[in-house]
Amino acid sequence: MNDPGDCTNLDIMHPELLTQEQIVAVLTKRQIKLESEDKAVLLELFKAHILPQPQRQYRENRRGKKNINKRKSQQADENEFSVKKAKLSSKESPRLFVPFTPESQKCIPPSQINKDRKVIQLSSPGKSSKRQKMGLIEVSKVRMFSGWQKVFSHESSVLKCKMNFGIYLPQTSETKKVPVIYWLSGLTCTEQNFVTKAGAQKYANEEGIAIVAPDTSPRGCNIEGEEESWDFGTGAGFYVDATEEKWRNNYRMYSYITEELPKIIGGNFPVDTSNASIMGHSMGGHGALTIFFKNADKFKSVSAFAPICNPIECPWGQKAFNGYLGQNKETWKNYDACEMAKNFNGSLKIPILVDQGKADSFLLQKQLLPENLEKVCSDKNLPVTIRMQNEYDHSYFFIATFIEDHIKHHSQVLNGKL
Numbered sequence: 001m002n003d004p005g006d007c008t009n010l011d012i013m014h015p016e017l018l019t020q021e022q023i024v025a026v027l028t029k030r031q032i033k034l035e036s037e038d039k040a041v042l043l044e045l046f047k048a049h050i051l052p053q054p055q056r057q058y059r060e061n062r063r064g065k066k067n068i069n070k071r072k073s074q075q076a077d078e079n080e081f082s083v084k085k086a087k088l089s090s091k092e093s094p095r096l097f098v099p100f101t102p103e104s105q106k107c108i109p110p111s112q113i114n115k116d117r118k119v120i121q122l123s124s125p126g127k128s129s130k131r132q133k134m135g136l137i138e139v140s141k142v143r144m145f146s147g148w149q150k151v152f153s154h155e156s157s158v159l160k161c162k163m164n165f166g167i168y169l170p171q172t173s174e175t176k177k178v179p180v181i182y183w184l185s186g187l188t189c190t191e192q193n194f195v196t197k198a199g200a201q202k203y204a205n206e207e208g209i210a211i212v213a214p215d216t217s218p219r220g221c222n223i224e225g226e227e228e229s230w231d232f233g234t235g236a237g238f239y240v241d242a243t244e245e246k247w248r249n250n251y252r253m254y255s256y257i258t259e260e261l262p263k264i265i266g267g268n269f270p271v272d273t274s275n276a277s278i279m280g281h282s283m284g285g286h287g288a289l290t291i292f293f294k295n296a297d298k299f300k301s302v303s304a305f306a307p308i309c310n311p312i313e314c315p316w317g318q319k320a321f322n323g324y325l326g327q328n329k330e331t332w333k334n335y336d337a338c339e340m341a342k343n344f345n346g347s348l349k350i351p352i353l354v355d356q357g358k359a360d361s362f363l364l365q366k367q368l369l370p371e372n373l374e375k376v377c378s379d380k381n382l383p384v385t386i387r388m389q390n391e392y393d394h395s396y397f398f399i400a401t402f403i404e405d406h407i408k409h410h411s412q413v414l415n416g417k418l
């Protein structure tokens with residue numbers, strides 16, 4: 001025979017299906033004071049005390065209202081606690097879950113896509129009490145050579161659009177802040193080209209250096225002409241701050257790389273951004289050289305693969321500078337490595353390292369002009385090592401061949417090996 005006091009098999013999620021006797025039994029077992037025998041009143045009591053929290057509805061009386069307020073404050077406390085807990089328990093930055101949308105997952109190898117993407121509240125160094133209201137979303141994360149290769153996206157306040165960057169964190173970053181090398185990619189690239197093709201992670205882990213690889217331009221800004229050519233607009237930001245009306249609101253890659261990105265990296269990762277170097281390829285080689293010449297206090301060394309050395313003298317550079325900076329060629333000189341080398345007053349801790357493939361079609365088309373950089377540096381007594389590599393082209397196969405040399409080159413200064 002059924003014992004009316006045995007509540008073990010009752011469906012407490014649907015008390016309206018229970019008999020009055022069963023409701024009374026459950027309430028009595030939980031030592032809930034019965035105020036009336038009326039089934040409707042008993043049901044209210046059941047909902048208030050027995051149903052799991054989200055299903056409970058309190059009555060519209062004083063006590064019910066008190067319970068509703070109590071629940072609200074408990075929930076707020078719980079939310080705050082879970083954020084604080086994430087901050088305290090993670091060696092990395094705090095994370096909150098955000099909904100997954102496929103839009104920002106473009107170009108990520110499916111095996112690396114993080115379907116449980118997390119958002120990190122970006123912290124603003126020096127103003128720890130005033131957190132920036134921007135989210136850093138972890139797009140992908142994969143173990144590689146004992147470290148982590150991750151990709152993040154965030155809303156850039158400088159570029160006024162969403163930006164992605166790759167960051168490789170070596171194993172040593174689990175216990176201390178590590179130095180960093182910024183990698184700037186070339187025309188048509190996203191952050192993915194370096195992450196997937198350069199083969200840098202093994203050497204970055206060996207040297208205990210983080211590598212940050214941002215995208216090459218703002219994207220999706222709805223500027224007329226932005227998508228028209230592969231060497232201007234999207235994928236071709238040229239690491240300048242545009243001054244022309246049409247572009248100057250978004251195309252500010254110089255400020256993004258020198259200001260916004262280092263703040264994000266320093267504020268959210270175990271990275272010492274005061275111990276930084278910079279390198280890049282082609283358009284990104286031009287970016288690395290020019291950013292270094294203007295910011296020798298922020299970067300300890302520079303290297304480049306097949307850089308555009310003298311953009312004011314080559315078709316790629318002329319097209320980009322005309323578009324972003326306008327017709328006054330004097331202003332172009334602010335972003336030309338050869339012109340900047342002529343006026344460079346800083347000291348170099350180690351020589352500038354440049355690798356250039358001799359079979360590079362863009363070298364033959366006179367887009368790169370390493371001979372001009374060599375001449376200026378020689379005239380100025382600026383130490384530069386330009387290695388002309390037989391039979392190598394412009395591709396990431398060439399980069400992957402010599403990336404170890406470049407990382408070890410920077411490691412001399414970043415890890416105090418001199």
Ligand SMILES: N[C@@H](CCC(=O)N[C@@H](CSC=O)C(=O)NCC(=O)O)C(=O)O
Pocket residue numbers: 185186187188189193197230281282283284394395396
């Ligand atoms: N139009 C071609 C060529 C584009 C190209 O070669 N881009 C280079 C950089 S060139 C100078 O900045 C590059 O790095 N490509 C990416 C890669 O993974 O090789 C095209 O659209 O492919």
